[in-house]
Amino acid sequence: MTENLTSSDIQSLLSNPTAENRAEAAIKVSDKFNTGNLSDNERQIAEDIFKIMVRDAEERVRAALSDSLKDNPDVPHDVAVSLANDVVGVAGPMLEFSEVLTDNDLKEIVKSRGAEGQLAIARREHLSAEVTDAIVENSESEEVIATLVTNEGADLQEETMGKVMDKYGEVEVVSDSLANRGQLPINVAERLVSLVSEKVRDHLVTHHEMTPDMVMDLFLSARERATVSLLNDGADVMDVRKLVEQLHQHGRLTETLIFRAICMGDVVFFEAALAKLCNIPVSSAYKLIHDRGNMGLTAIYRECKLSSEMLPIVMAALEVAKDMETSASEDRDRFQQRMLERMLTNCEDDFDPENLDYFITKLGSSKKNTQAA
Numbered sequence: 001m002t003e004n005l006t007s008s009d010i011q012s013l014l015s016n017p018t019a020e021n022r023a024e025a026a027i028k029v030s031d032k033f034n035t036g037n038l039s040d041n042e043r044q045i046a047e048d049i050f051k052i053m054v055r056d057a058e059e060r061v062r063a064a065l066s067d068s069l070k071d072n073p074d075v076p077h078d079v080a081v082s083l084a085n086d087v088v089g090v091a092g093p094m095l096e097f098s099e100v101l102t103d104n105d106l107k108e109i110v111k112s113r114g115a116e117g118q119l120a121i122a123r124r125e126h127l128s129a130e131v132t133d134a135i136v137e138n139s140e141s142e143e144v145i146a147t148l149v150t151n152e153g154a155d156l157q158e159e160t161m162g163k164v165m166d167k168y169g170e171v172e173v174v175s176d177s178l179a180n181r182g183q184l185p186i187n188v189a190e191r192l193v194s195l196v197s198e199k200v201r202d203h204l205v206t207h208h209e210m211t212p213d214m215v216m217d218l219f220l221s222a223r224e225r226a227t228v229s230l231l232n233d234g235a236d237v238m239d240v241r242k243l244v245e246q247l248h249q250h251g252r253l254t255e256t257l258i259f260r261a262i263c264m265g266d267v268v269f270f271e272a273a274l275a276k277l278c279n280i281p282v283s284s285a286y287k288l289i290h291d292r293g294n295m296g297l298t299a300i301y302r303e304c305k306l307s308s309e310m311l312p313i314v315m316a317a318l319e320v321a322k323d324m325e326t327s328a329s330e331d332r333d334r335f336q337q338r339m340l341e342r343m344l345t346n347c348e349d350d351f352d353p354e355n356l357d358y359f360i361t362k363l364g365s366s367k368k369n370t371q372a373a
Helices: 007-015 019-035 040-053 059-069 077-084 088-097 103-112 115-122 129-138 142-150 158-168 172-179 186-207 212-229 237-249 255-263 267-278 282-289 295-303 308-323 332-346 353-372
Strands: none
Touching (some): 019 059, 040 077, 077 088, 077 103, 103 115, 103 129, 129 158, 158 172, 158 186, 172 186, 186 212, 186 237, 212 255, 237 267, 255 308, 267 308
């Protein structure tokens, strides 16, 4: 152990044991320990020195030790825990980098420490779902949560993301960070779409000469288009059903949204939506919707009180979806193109298939006016 601590170092510690000398000694012993080239006896001596230094009265000594040992996975657990529970200036490096700390250690520290300690943990290269959830549950800092959701190495489960939205959804730095994550569950993405749309609506009313009704029509149309875009071909059936439940619960399962979805070929969403509106099992809705004679579809459609004007379009969309079932290479754009071609022959002569989006928006506006009257 004296290969790093020279005779001069030892003499300085004996004759002038200042905090600066002790900090330098901590770094030198740590550097030797980090090489991994110690005998068993030397290793024991080094660990004993560490256990003394973690109790040093001078913060700079403990901070030097923490910074020097933060990347070493062989640090004794009790030394790592002691440093991690120290003041922030000492604990920071261990909290952010040390692999010696267990999930239980980190969860306990998250519960007992303030924002600075939680922030260091939120920056760790890898965070388990348990630790991530503990941070969301216990932190009151917007900066900590924004840092956490930005960290792609943090395992953020859907339930935890929901808690983030519940507590910090209105905080722009948090919602923006969450929106920029690599992958989001469809339910979380839909909540973000709704949140962003509402912010845009409020901005338009406040900063532009637009009536609330004009803005509402615009923002509902944009939000619904964005929501439908979340329904890709790989979406899990259960996730889609959960999305329908969420939309219905918050009053966002609108008639126009359902039409936009079926016109893009999202049959699973359409089935789940009609089942929810009629309060029947999805399996029953499926049988009615796909009845060969269209009697079942017509019955459930009327039961849901959907617009009769759109029934031919829905039928055309379902026919195209059935025709394309065996063609895995077909994408959403191709589906809509084929559906519009089918509508040219199946629907009314005065309907313009090239302006389907306008038609749906207009339908939503007329429905709203009828209800208001």
